[in-house]
Amino acid sequence: MSPRSIEHLHVRSDQRLMPASDQLMPELFPDWFIDWASSVTLLELLIYALAIAAGLKWGRQWWAAVVAGAKGIVAFAATLASIRGLTAFIARTDATLADQTKTMAAQTDKIAGIFHETHNNDGSSIKDSGERTELAVDRLERGMLAIFKRLDAAGIRATDDEDQIRQELEDTHPKEKP
Structure with a gap:
């Protein structure tokens, strides 16, 4: 340091070297900053500078870690909330499954009855009855x-009789009600 710059520095009793208070341009800085700056040591300034440099260098990584930790805490809380309702959900599911089991058993019985009626068995099914009716x-x-062929061979005109027979057959079918 040049002798001229040393004149503007004063030595405090604790051996801290700082510019004199009148050299800090008090119009630019608040009083609390001037008090702090006049009391700080060179080692403290170095520590502050290192802390700021570390904050700038690793701040994004630290912030990402803080955000990831917060997201993990939120996810854990959501999991706990889900687990809280899990017992009631299991009870509802068990009740639903029991109802479905009863319904499936009833439907299986109905299907077995329908199968019995629609497949050939000992002659009592609808299918057997239908086949007998078709025969x-x-x-x-x-x-x-054969009757109409005999009548035609005998020379008897059966057309009127055929229409009458068909009409009688039609009358045997039940009429549909409107």
Whole structure:
């Protein structure tokens, strides 16, 4: 330091070297800053500078870690809230499954009954009955055709009788109600 710059410095009793108070331009700085700056040591300034440099260098990483930690805490809280309602959910699910099991058993019984009625068995099913009815109708049709052929061979005109027979067959079917 030049001798001229040393004149503006004064030495305090605790050996701290700082500019004199009148050299700090008090019009630019508040009083609390001037008091702090006049009391700080060079080592403290170095520590502050290192802290600021570290904050600038690793601040984003630290902030990302803080944000990630906060997100983890929020996720953990949401998990705890979900677990709190888990017991009630399990009870509702068990009740629903029990109802579905009863419904499935009833439907299985109904399906077995329908299967019994629609598949050939010992002759009592709807399918067996339908097949018997088809065979009987087929025999009736063949018999009627044979009768008409005999009448035609004998020279008897059966057209009027055929219409009457068809009308009588139609009358045997139940009428649909409007």
